[in-house]
Amino acid sequence: MTKWMDISQRLDSHVPTWPGDTPFSYRLTWTKQMSGSVNVGQFTMSTHTGTHIDAPFHFDENGKRVLELDVNLYVGPARVIHLSDVERGKAASIGVDEVAQIDLQGVTRLLIRTGAWADRRVFPEKIPEIHPDLAEYLAKCGVRLLGLDLPSVDPLDSKALPAHHALTRHHIHILEGLVLDDVPAGDYELVALPLPLADADGSPVRAILRPMGPCNGAIEACGDERGV
Template identity: 55%
Template sequence: MRIFDISRKLQTGMPVWLGDTPFQYDVSSTTTGDTTVNVGSLILSAHAGTHVDAPFHFDPNGKKIIDLDPGLYVGPARVVDMTNKARIGVKELENINFDGVQRILLKTLAWKNPAQFPGEIPYLEPNLAPFLATKGVRLIGLDVPSVDPLDSEDLPAHKSLNENGIHILESVILDEVEPGDYELIALPLPLVEGDGSPVRAILRCHER
């Protein structure tokens, strides 16, 4: 069985949303001091690197991370090629076979330089969510930092996905992953007040 790690590395200097908390890892005690172990501490945004959004992120009455079913983030997933698309709507996905698929990951390859936050991304059209809901999709993931345009204030795709029972995984890395079927594991932390959570996302597949 082959495993693809589709998570972005969490490290000092990594790109984050403008105005968001920079990632920081510090070793607060070390074996070279007067302790027998190395102990580190983290400062980071709930949306650092590869992460999931909870509805509370954009809806003050929405569910928080702790309220979400962990099963959403584990199970069969289909990677779909969406390279060279400026936006992604029903037209781009209407010919995809969704039989038995509850999780889809869109491979856009639009985040060219992982050391820099992208200036522009392909985004989801709000009418995509009700279409996906009729197909039984419960989770959508992208290899860019948002399902909406980066300058969006109303977040129509976030809201439409939520209204249609579809959850969000953002900033995965799919460069080395071919379109097809896999098993996704991308569990969020059990954050009681969380509007989002970093995840260690992997795809598993049997060797073809």
């Protein structure tokens, strides 16, 4: 059986957080010596640390919160694509032109490797953002979940967050902070379930991938196989 690949960031004291946001910490509140039976830990973190999903409430006061989201969107077939122009610095943003030559028809979950966040021990100063016009294009292809190896879909200094809003208007959910460095382009099974946080604006996830059948090589080799 093909093994699952972990594409999540490790949660420890070295995981970078958004400047000014809550740093990650873990400590034992009870030790086995203190309790006589068990170690019990406590962690503190932002809902947007490491690999995580954004709920619409993150940027819309009237948006859905984590527990209102359809968990089925975070489990199922996914397509991983590589944007070499972005990785080489030839494209400063990700729009329709960057994906137009890739067959995305019928793909429900799209994961994009940009390679732009090279050192994940440090929060990046700049990232290639998603162009808002891409949302409509992806929606027409059937995409319902967009995942990136970046901490945001918008410029890091953006207050308006146009890509977040555009994706949500087109019913596309957002998965950020993936680790896709060693993942070949192709079709996979994805599991990236958020925690059942009733009122939260986002949630950390443990994102994992497993190649799908014979189509675990380049996208071009996967022909007409569709992710649904």
